[in-house]
Amino acid sequence: MATTQTPDALLVKSYIAGDESALSVLVSRHQSKIYGFIYSKMADRDIADDVFQDTFIKVIKTLKSNSYNEEGKFLPWVMRIAHNLIVDHYRKNKKMPMLRETEEFSIFNVLSDNSLTIEDQLINDLIEKDLQKIILQLPDDQKEVLMMRIYQDLSFKEISDITGVSINTALGRMRYAILNLRKVIEKNQISLSA
Structure with missing residues (x-):
């Protein structure tokens, strides 16, 4: 019988053996993290809901076909x-995801100072908008790692697991993203300070 203390690996085995409740435990255990990740990438909640459902349809099909081997x-x-x-989804629709600035993901919240004047805040907002435009020009693999690291605060291990590349590849992509940002900033003589 599946319980909330049962490790994931045992729940997977139980589900494959026919215990439907094991999948419910797995879904409820991980749904907020998985849905949060999907929603952070999608422009709208309905599409995020669809992708979340499609994710678990694929999970069920894979588990039922006995081709799961993630140990x-x-x-x-x-x-x-x-x-x-x-x-x-984005390939089919040929649209790149927009950067979604929210209160919790604004880079300037980290730097914010309660004594900022309205003028300083406007300058900071303009700088961040410029930075986001530059980020959009990066190659997709570099942009993805940069967004996951800075805006979603994921570790390189988490980025590696999600994207299916090694940690070294994720680190390399981040390094190239920063080097490319520097080149664009220097080439265009952009000042990123207020």
């Missing part, structure tokens, strides 16, 4: 499925 790494595997479905 106890259930969450990263599901995140990789979600990531691939998001990429497929």
